Amino acid sequence: MLTLTSVDLQAIWLSAKVATTATLVTLPFGFALAWLLAFGRMRGKLLIDGLISLPLVLPPVVIGYLLLLLLGRQGPLGGLLKTLGIQVIFTWKGAVIACAVIGLPLMVRSIRLGMEQIDPYLIHASRTLGAGFFDTLGSLVLPLSIPSLVTGGILCFARSLGEFGATIILAGNIPGVTQTIPLSIYDYTNTPGGEAGALSLCLVSILLSYLVLIINEIIMRRSRRSVRQLS
Amino acid sequence: MKLEVELAKRLGGFDFSAGFSVAGERIGIFGPSGSGKSTFGNLLTGLLRPDMGSIRLNNCCLFDSQAGINLTPDRRRVAVVFQHAHLFPHLNVRRNLLFGLQRTPVDRRKFNLGEVAEALDISPLLERNVAELSGGEKQRVALGRALLTCPDLLILDEPLSALDKRLKEQIIPFLRKTLRRFAIPYLYISHSLSEMRLLTDRVLLFEGGLFHMVTDAETLARQRMSSNRYGYLNHLSLSEPREVGDLLGYRWGENELLLSDHNNPQTGLFELSSKDVLLFKNHPHALSARNLLTGTISDLIPQGGTVGVVLSCQGQKLIAQVIREAALELGLEIGTKVYAAIKASAFRRLA
Numbered sequence: 001m002l003t004l005t006s007v008d009l010q011a012i013w014l015s016a017k018v019a020t021t022a023t024l025v026t027l028p029f030g031f032a033l034a035w036l037l038a039f040g041r042m043r044g045k046l047l048i049d050g051l052i053s054l055p056l057v058l059p060p061v062v063i064g065y066l067l068l069l070l071l072g073r074q075g076p077l078g079g080l081l082k083t084l085g086i087q088v089i090f091t092w093k094g095a096v097i098a099c100a101v102i103g104l105p106l107m108v109r110s111i112r113l114g115m116e117q118i119d120p121y122l123i124h125a126s127r128t129l130g131a132g133f134f135d136t137l138g139s140l141v142l143p144l145s146i147p148s149l150v151t152g153g154i155l156c157f158a159r160s161l162g163e164f165g166a167t168i169i170l171a172g173n174i175p176g177v178t179q180t181i182p183l184s185i186y187d188y189t190n191t192p193g194g195e196a197g198a199l200s201l202c203l204v205s206i207l208l209s210y211l212v213l214i215i216n217e218i219i220m221r222r223s224r225r226s227v228r229q230l231s
Numbered sequence: 232m233k234l235e236v237e238l239a240k241r242l243g244g245f246d247f248s249a250g251f252s253v254a255g256e257r258i259g260i261f262g263p264s265g266s267g268k269s270t271f272g273n274l275l276t277g278l279l280r281p282d283m284g285s286i287r288l289n290n291c292c293l294f295d296s297q298a299g300i301n302l303t304p305d306r307r308r309v310a311v312v313f314q315h316a317h318l319f320p321h322l323n324v325r326r327n328l329l330f331g332l333q334r335t336p337v338d339r340r341k342f343n344l345g346e347v348a349e350a351l352d353i354s355p356l357l358e359r360n361v362a363e364l365s366g367g368e369k370q371r372v373a374l375g376r377a378l379l380t381c382p383d384l385l386i387l388d389e390p391l392s393a394l395d396k397r398l399k400e401q402i403i404p405f406l407r408k409t410l411r412r413f414a415i416p417y418l419y420i421s422h423s424l425s426e427m428r429l430l431t432d433r434v435l436l437f438e439g440g441l442f443h444m445v446t447d448a449e450t451l452a453r454q455r456m457s458s459n460r461y462g463y464l465n466h467l468s469l470s471e472p473r474e475v476g477d478l479l480g481y482r483w484g485e486n487e488l489l490l491s492d493h494n495n496p497q498t499g500l501f502e503l504s505s506k507d508v509l510l511f512k513n514h515p516h517a518l519s520a521r522n523l524l525t526g527t528i529s530d531l532i533p534q535g536g537t538v539g540v541v542l543s544c545q546g547q548k549l550i551a552q553v554i555r556e557a558a559l560e561l562g563l564e565i566g567t568k569v570y571a572a573i574k575a576s577a578f579r580r581l582a
Binding site: 119121122124125126127128129130131132133135139140143144 | 276278310311313
């Protein structure tokens with residue numbers, strides 16, 4: 001029953017590539033923003049928090065459209081990228097950006113929750129023992145944030161696998177170029193006789209998502225065990 | 232070590248201010264909780280930024296609001312041991328100890344891991360996960376971690392408060408010995424008068440967020456004689472124990488004292504409450520107390536309803552505490568010769 005055409009395989013491969021890249025690109029930003037929200041003592045923290053979380057509640061289509069305005073040929077950033085010879089819209093890079101923006105709030109939330117568990121006195125201790133700001137970030141905050149980085153990464157990856165609205169607007173639905181699994185399923189449902197293809201990709205989608213959940217659970221259990229050992 | 236401070240800091244509804252200059256190697260910061268002791272510690276290490284003022288340590292400026300100087304905590308060379316050890320949970324004991332050492336310039340390093348671990352009796356724990364340590368062990372690792380950075384000043388911020396009484400009594404002599412051995416100037420923050428007396432030479436008194444005065448623990452102990460449950464605690468250095476029947480006889484200057492405590496019979500420091508010393512004008516007969524000393528009154532400290540009687544017993548100082556009426560009845564005056572009776576069980580070993 002599971003029959004996959006070469007276009008389907010391309011969509012699966014592209015989904016994996018886009019989700020992985022989006023997750024890896026988002027991680028450093030997620031870490032920095034989470035640090036800012038967890039430990040930063042600046043004004044307008046609530047504003048920044050709201051701005052980062054906005055993609056969580058806005059329709060993805062809105063995000064996609066705003067990104068298109070920003071990164072399109074006439075857009076403020078798009079023009080700059082064009083002079084550098086980089087095109088984002090209607091390429092797989094566009095899909096990555098769409099997924100990254102949509103996945104960022106999930107990642108920031110997860111890492112921030114983890115960071116807020118870090119005892120501020122550990123950071124004080126590190127500073128008074130001679131470790132500078134970035135030294136402390138690298139040798140204390142980062143290692144203690146690894147479980148939450150993993151969870152955040154997995155959430156972002158899973159969200160990216162399912163991303164539809166923002167991707168279709170920013171990257172389009174070009175088979176072999178920007179057509180990820182959800183877009184491909186959408187195509188099948190609009191084609192007479194496409195039910196079998198849609199169902200096959202749905203199965204793949206379920207399998208992939210389930211795998212991600214199981215991996216997440218395994219990692220969470222491990223980190224819980226190590227936390228228990230610590231306390 | 233010389234510390235010059237002129238500071239003001241507002242924290243919520245709490246105003247902190249201090250201005251003093253103090254020199255010494257063993258300085259105490261004493262005051263009740265909420266007096267600003269720990270705030271002061273945090274201002275010194277740079278974890279809190281003063282609103283205005285300046286801090287100079289050994290003529291090196293750590294902070295000066297007018298000159299716009301504010302060294303970051305990692306550049307102040309002021310290490311801290313907090314109330315809780317705050318060991319890094321992702322590193323084992325060895326790597327916790329090395330954390331500060333590795334960040335100390337080679338020419339500043341004075342001790343190595345081995346000697347510090349040995350002095351603190353944590354050598355067998357080096358490969359352990361910090362979660363497997365007991366409270367006392369954790370605190371010793373935290374002290375070792377701070378000592379290894381060879382700081383210009385070590386701040387001990389209520390380091391024993393989280394430990395239970397028995398553990399505290401065990402760790403104080405150890406702390407005294409270790410701090411003496413590594414000779415790092417320190418500021419000892421505590422609300423415990425007995426810790427102040429055992430670990431500091433001079434004391435900065437804080438009250439309600441204000442620096443009050445520079446004094447010493449002995450003076451504070453005498454001032455608090457009437458309000459303290461145990462009165463004034465005499466610290467006696469006793470030596471050369473020998474068996475006398477069921478008791479142990481110790482040398483105390485020219486005197487011999489008999490003690491019933493048989494644990495760890497060796498030279499040491501003992502505590503004796505001023506309330507456990509009975510005074511007689513004439514030689515008492517048939518006495519149950521095993522120690523009877525003769526002494527001359529060298530000073531009288533009237534306080535509340537009681538009088539602290541400072542005795543000189545063959546050159547050794549002993550403070551007894553009597554009710555004011557008793558002092559009048561006995562006619563206690565400076566120069567009066569009295570007999571002091573002390574039970575053999577009244578002594579408690581400190582170190």
